[in-house]
Every structure is written in structure tokens, then in C-alpha cells.
Amino acid sequence: ARGLVRTYDLGNGFLTKSVPVRAVDGITLKVMPGETLGIVGESGSGKSTLGRMLLGIDPTHQGQMLYDGNPMPRFGTPEWRALRAKMQLIFQDPLAALDRRLTIGAQIGEPLAIHGLVPKTHRHVRVAELMSAVGLREDQAERYPHELSGGQRQRVVIARALASRPKLLVCDEPVSALDVSIQAQVINMLRDLQRDNGIAMVFISHDLKVVRNIADRVAVMYLGRVVEEASSDVIFKAPLHPYTKALVSSVPEPGKKLKGRIILQGEPPNPANRPSGCAFHPRCQLAKEICRSSVPTLQELAPGRTAACHMVTAADQTAAA
Ligand code: SF4
Numbered sequence: 001a002r003g004l005v006r007t008y009d010l011g012n013g014f015l016t017k018s019v020p021v022r023a024v025d026g027i028t029l030k031v032m033p034g035e036t037l038g039i040v041g042e043s044g045s046g047k048s049t050l051g052r053m054l055l056g057i058d059p060t061h062q063g064q065m066l067y068d069g070n071p072m073p074r075f076g077t078p079e080w081r082a083l084r085a086k087m088q089l090i091f092q093d094p095l096a097a098l099d100r101r102l103t104i105g106a107q108i109g110e111p112l113a114i115h116g117l118v119p120k121t122h123r124h125v126r127v128a129e130l131m132s133a134v135g136l137r138e139d140q141a142e143r144y145p146h147e148l149s150g151g152q153r154q155r156v157v158i159a160r161a162l163a164s165r166p167k168l169l170v171c172d173e174p175v176s177a178l179d180v181s182i183q184a185q186v187i188n189m190l191r192d193l194q195r196d197n198g199i200a201m202v203f204i205s206h207d208l209k210v211v212r213n214i215a216d217r218v219a220v221m222y223l224g225r226v227v228e229e230a231s232s233d234v235i236f237k238a239p240l241h242p243y244t245k246a247l248v249s250s251v252p253e254p255g256k257k258l259k260g261r262i263i264l265q266g267e268p269p270n271p272a273n274r275p276s277g278c279a280f281h282p283r284c285q286l287a288k289e290i291c292r293s294s295v296p297t298l299q300e301l302a303p304g305r306t307a308a309c310h311m312v313t314a315a316d317q318t319a320a321a
């Protein structure tokens with residue numbers, strides 16, 4: 001995905017004119033088969049908007065989506081629909097994604113029917129296969145969503161997403177609504193399925209511990225822009241952007257000294273009221289005059305490693321490596 005720009009109209013009763021807001025602005029991302037790209041940032045950073053745009057669900061965006069090096073077909077065309085089946089989205093709330101009147105088995109089998117993937121007589125075999133892949137028992141096929149736990153429901157959603165053998169899976173906070181004890185199980189399962197099937201996965205979360213566990217690469221978003229991107233190891237061990245440093249230092253770890261913690265001050269600003277220059281400057285301890293006046297561009301500091309900050313140079317990257 002290249003240069004995605006989405007402008008939002010925030011209808012606000014107190015304003016006579018709505019304010020166009022860039023929820024996601026000038027983002028270029030690449031995900032390879034078998035790879036997981038983590039997208040992190042506070043709420044309101046545009047992570048979810050980005051996720052929807054990646055699937056081309058949002059027809060209003062400008063910019064370019066390349067799939068296997070080719071531009072995505074136009075929204076709504078038969079070619080688009082065929083490709084769309086290869087891209088699946090998993091949300092935080094499985095109950096909202098499921099139909100309460102249909103059995104689990106029927107819902108997992110639905111994409112097989114819609115996309116004509118498996119002949120009707122064989123559908124139950126494939127459904128059983130998918131259920132076992134996500135750790136559900138075959139006899140649960142006759143159950144309804146409300147008869148399952150939250151974790152089991154999310155497994156159903158994952159099984160259904162896998163039914164069309166997707167090439168791209170976008171997961172938006174897929175475990176945030178689950179008990180912490182269940183989260184790790186679902187994450188490990190997702191990771192195994194993604195690797196075994198060579199799926200490119202975009203994993204969106206505000207929870208850095210979860211992202212660290214699953215992502216190969218991480219892009220950090222702040223107010224609709226990527227401010228740093230690197231391999232997961234590098235992001236967590238040697239972050240360079242002040243915002244990434246603050247995020248990473250806020251992750252509690254046993255034995256970690258509180259002294260090194262950087263406290264993020266204030267709330268993320270409203271996207272409708274984007275600060276001048278570097279949008280992070282009102283909260284940045286390193287902010288200088290230039291940060292207020294000039295927008296830092298994303299610089300490639302080393303292969304696969306970028307950051308957008310006036311105070312970060314390639315020399316810092318070498319020092320941190
Ligand atoms: Fe802080 Fe300036 Fe870097 Fe922005 S550009 S993160 S304000 S030092």
C-alpha cells in the first residue's frame with residue numbers, strides 16, 4: 001500500500017462547517033507472504049482506518065494498493081470481489097462479526113458457498129478441518145455463537161476468515177476483548193496458522209506486549225502517520241523515535257527499573273487540531289524550534305529501518321545497533 005490518504009469529515013454540532021481531517025496520511029507499507037507487520041499507536045492514531053483501507057473496503061481513499069505488484073482492481077468490480085475473498089479482516093468483537101441465528105458450522109461454511117470454493121457435498125469436511133485448525137471440537141458445529149465463550153467465538157471468526165484461504169489477514173485488536181489468559185492461546189494459534197499458510201498478516205494493536213509476541217516488523221503510528229518502522233526486535237530493543245521510546249518504555253517488564261521510564265505527557269491531540277510541524281512536539285521532551293515549524297519526513301536510516309524525527313540521524317541508528 002502506497003501513499004494512502006483518507007480524509008474524514010467530522011460532523012460537529014458546534015461547528016457550522018465540518019473540518020476535514022486526515023486520519024491516515026501518506027503511509028507506505030509493504031507486507032510479504034508469511035510475514036506479520038504490527039501496527040501500534042494510541043487510540044485515534046488511525047490504525048483501524050488504515051486496516052480498512054488496506055482491504056480496499058473504504059472506497060473513498062486516495063492512493064494506491066498494490067497486490068502482488070499489481071494495482072488493486074476498482075472497488076465493487078468482479079475482479080475486486082475475487083481478490084477481496086483473499087483478504088480477510090478480523091475485528092475485536094467476534095459477536096458483532098457473527099450471525100446469532102446461524103450455527104457455527106453454517107457460518108464457517110458460508111464463505112465456501114459464497115465463493116463456490118468447495119462443492120456442497122464436501123463442505124462439511126472442510127468445515128470440520130477448519131474447526132480443528134482453530135482448536136474447536138467438531139460437535140461444536142451445531143452450536144450458536146451465544147453458546148460459546150469469547151475466545152471460542154474469536155476462533156470461529158478466524159476459521160471463517162481462513163475458509164477462503166486468504167493471502168492477507170488484517171487483525172484489528174483481535175484479542176483485546178478476551179481474558180489475558182486466553183489472549184496468549186489465540187495469539188499463538190494465529191501466529192502458527194499465519195506461518196503455516198504463508199499468509200501476510202497486518203496486526204493492529206495498542207498492546208505492545210501482544211505485538212512483540214507476534215510481529216516480525218512493527219510500524220508505529222502517531223496521528224495518522226508512521227513515525228518509525230523496523231523489525232520487531234529493533235523496535236523493542238533500540239527504538240529511536242521519541243514517541244516509540246516512550247511507548248516501549250511504558251511496557252511493564254519484570255526486573256525493569258522504573259527510572260528509565262519515559263512518561264508520555266498529555267493525551268494524543270485531536271486529529272482535527274493537528275499540531276504544526278512534528279505532530280508529536282507538544283508531548284516531546286526533545287522538541288526544538290524546528291519541530292514546531294517543520295514536518296519531519298520518514299528517513300531510511302538503514303535497510304528496513306525508518307524514522308521521522310528531526311533529532312534522529314543515521315548516526316543514531318549506527319550507535320543503537
Ligand atoms: Fe520530538 Fe522534534 Fe523528533 Fe518530533 S521531530 S519527535 S518533536 S524531537
Ligand code: MG
Nearest residue numbers: 043044047048
Ligand atoms: Mg481502533
